[in-house]
Amino acid sequence: MRTLPTRVLLCLVVFAAAAGAAEVGVTVRSPMPPPAWALLERALLRFDSEACEWFANRYVDERGYLLHTPRWGTLDGPDDAIETFFNWTLLHALGGSDSVVDLYKKAQEGHWRQYNELRTKLTELASNGAYHKEFITMSDWFHPGEGMRAFMLLGLSQPNDPRYRERMTRFAGLYMNEDADAPNYDPVNKVIKSIWNGSKGPMLRKATVYDWVGDPVPGRYHLLHSGKRGEMLDLDKAYPKMLAHCNEYLDSVGDNSLNLAATVLAANAYMLTGNAKYRNWVIEYANAWKERTAQTGGNIPSNIGLDGKPGGEYKGQWWKGT
Structure with missing residues (x-):
């Protein structure tokens, strides 16, 4: 059987598509052994999957709880615990074992339950x-953004999972005033009202160092943000240094560019549902930041007042803030 050169086939496919053909089929009848690089990629995916299984068997119990000491704080807190699994859903989407996504989902469900049992005394957060309604009570988006990476990519593997779709749309609604407990967004001035926000709404007061660091345990x-990597530290001794580190990050009221990360929720909700309201909110909020950046000479302002103006919480000094 005579075959056409590959470049000719490609040209025919492109031409047919351009001509408006409904479907184009290319039949390959000459089998060939897979190239070495493809076999190596499959082997890597298999070994990575086995590593995830080993880790879960050793460090995740039957409830889905991570075997560690839970504590609140942006330094080694809830986001750091679930961040352990940050690339598992991506691994599955690339072709990893189904066990990887199943183990991630077990760990995610367990994480919400485990950290709902946490109780702090020095911070009300x-x-x-x-968590409240499966979403962080209040935090700055740098940290939930880290902790939610695996969750955000679960749609690559299971976009039709009804529970996933319900959660993603509900989480997006926290920033679209669809939850009375979370009035995070002002649609008039187009601001998320605080750098601290979440399922219990925005923080409209100064933060405390305990909001940032949590209770001593x-x-x-192994404290990620203190000492040398891999070094085990006494938390009682490191705790004063952790508090001092956060002492300059207490201003909270007003919008912050970190909050742009919240658009990922609505963007995912739009891709999952096709509902234009999510797309429209992303465009509205991103355009508001674009306009404010233009007002400050192309520099992204560090704070936006509740009035929607750059520097609104610092007498016009848009370069100040947390």
Whole structure:
């Protein structure tokens, strides 16, 4: 059987598509062994999947709880715990074992339950659990953004999962005033009202160092933000330094560019549902930031007042803020 050169086939496909053909089929009848690079990629996906299975068997219990000491804080807090699984859904989407996504979902469900059992005394943000309605009570988007990476990419593998779709649209609604507990967004001035926001709404006061760091938990830990990597530190001794580190990050009221990360929720909700309201909100909020950046000479302002103006919380000094 005579075959056409590959470049000719490609030209025919492109021409047919341009001509408006409904479907184009290319039949390959000459089998060939897979190239070495393809076999190596499949082997890598298999070994990565086995590593995830090993990790879960060792460090995740039957409830889906991570075997560690839960604590509140942006330094080694809830986001860091679930961030352990940050690339598992991506691995599955690339072709990893189904066990990987199943184990991630077990860990995610367990994480919400485990951190709902957390109780803090020095900050009200987690006095009744770190999550409310399965979403962080209040935090800056740098940290939930880290912790939600695996969740955000789950749609690549399971876009039709009804529970996933319900959660994504509900989470997006936290920034579209669809939840009375979370009036995070002002649609008139087009601002998210605080750098601290979440399922219990915006923080409209100064933060405390305990909001950032949480309660001290006695023991020795590998503290990601203190000491050398891999070094075990006594938290009681490191705690004063952790508090001092956050002492300059207490201004909270007004919008912050970190909040642009919240658009990922609505963008995902739009891709999952096709509902234009999510697309429209992303465009509205992103355009508001684009306009404010133009007002400050192309520099992204560090704070937007509740009035929607750059520097609104600092007498026009748009370069100040957390």
